[in-house]
Amino acid sequence: MYCKCGSVDIAVQVFERMNRRDLNSWNTMILGFAMHGEVEAAFRCFNQMVSKRVMPDSITFVGILSACNHRGLVDEGRSYFDKMVSEYKIRPVLEHYGCLVDLLARAGCIDKALDVVSNMPMTPDAAIWRSLLDGCCKKNADIEFSEEVARKIMESEGSDTSGVYVLLSRVYATANRWDEAEINGVFHEFFAGDTSHLHTREIYEFLDVIEKRLKAAGYVPDLSHASTVDELDNGKRQSLKLHSERLAIAYGLLKLKPGTPLRIFKNLRICSDCHNVTKLISEVFNVEIIVRDRVRFHHFRNGSCTCKDYW
Numbered sequence: 001m002y003c004k005c006g007s008v009d010i011a012v013q014v015f016e017r018m019n020r021r022d023l024n025s026w027n028t029m030i031l032g033f034a035m036h037g038e039v040e041a042a043f044r045c046f047n048q049m050v051s052k053r054v055m056p057d058s059i060t061f062v063g064i065l066s067a068c069n070h071r072g073l074v075d076e077g078r079s080y081f082d083k084m085v086s087e088y089k090i091r092p093v094l095e096h097y098g099c100l101v102d103l104l105a106r107a108g109c110i111d112k113a114l115d116v117v118s119n120m121p122m123t124p125d126a127a128i129w130r131s132l133l134d135g136c137c138k139k140n141a142d143i144e145f146s147e148e149v150a151r152k153i154m155e156s157e158g159s160d161t162s163g164v165y166v167l168l169s170r171v172y173a174t175a176n177r178w179d180e181a182e183i184n185g186v187f188h189e190f191f192a193g194d195t196s197h198l199h200t201r202e203i204y205e206f207l208d209v210i211e212k213r214l215k216a217a218g219y220v221p222d223l224s225h226a227s228t229v230d231e232l233d234n235g236k237r238q239s240l241k242l243h244s245e246r247l248a249i250a251y252g253l254l255k256l257k258p259g260t261p262l263r264i265f266k267n268l269r270i271c272s273d274c275h276n277v278t279k280l281i282s283e284v285f286n287v288e289i290i291v292r293d294r295v296r297f298h299h300f301r302n303g304s305c306t307c308k309d310y311w
Helices: 008-017 023-035 039-051 058-071 074-086 094-106 110-119 126-138 143-155 162-167 200-216 233-241 244-255 272-284
Strands: 178-183 186-191 262-266 289-292 297-301
Touching: 008 023, 023 039, 023 058, 039 058, 058 074, 058 094, 074 094, 094 110, 094 126, 110 126, 126 143, 186 244, 200 244, 200 272, 244 262, 244 272, 244 289, 272 289, 272 297
Parallel strands: 262 289
Antiparallel strands: 178 186, 178 262, 289 297
16 A cells, blocks of 8 residues: 555555565565665565565566566566576466566667567567557657557557557657646646646646746756647647646645645656656755656656656
């Protein structure tokens, strides 16, 4: 519970106070560290578990591979995958292959990721194809290949195609970005360019304040993540400013007491420009911002993020 709500430090306290830790306890902690990008802590937890003669299982290696994925540790990830098979005799399942494919694709090793997909003993699901598409978009792979991977996702039985078009946003347009922020026990939902919130006027006025302070701190927008339908630079800057997480951050800064962490939940990976902006906001406004995107937590403090700019 504490890991999933962003309070990994409290989760560690609970874990360390347990009189007896079973395999499920260790796995939960490893997965929690992985989710928060605490890779070294996940590795230490794994080593401690093994040293106490608790045998890892399939779920353990999902956690370890996820940890490698969140830091882009390709060699370590492949090593743990091989160790799982050769040393612990655990047969890889779709989730393990998914972690490995995502790790390789996001690191730009598209050909190696495709090799893994080709040699899998089972049919790849939509999640694996989505990992490939995500990697293709990040590494500017050719459009035809990206669209072919997108078709694979949409052909997968039961797959949700809404996220596919968002991943292809560099080709078409950015859309359907949702975030949630909680103020005084209430969740507030925002989407890109939202004007439906009760405090819309205040939010947009404060966005201008934020933008001025960021510019004074040296912020230069990354226009590659603006909607491609905005042809002029001013239009692209406006598009970036209205990304849903920025609306949520503006509202949180307006309504939360100073010193209160701001928590935002997204259903997509945060774009690099919003990531840079959030780092800068955490420093300029002296606020801790915790963002949970589609796959992990980002903890922004004092101008830096726990993901070390790899996500």
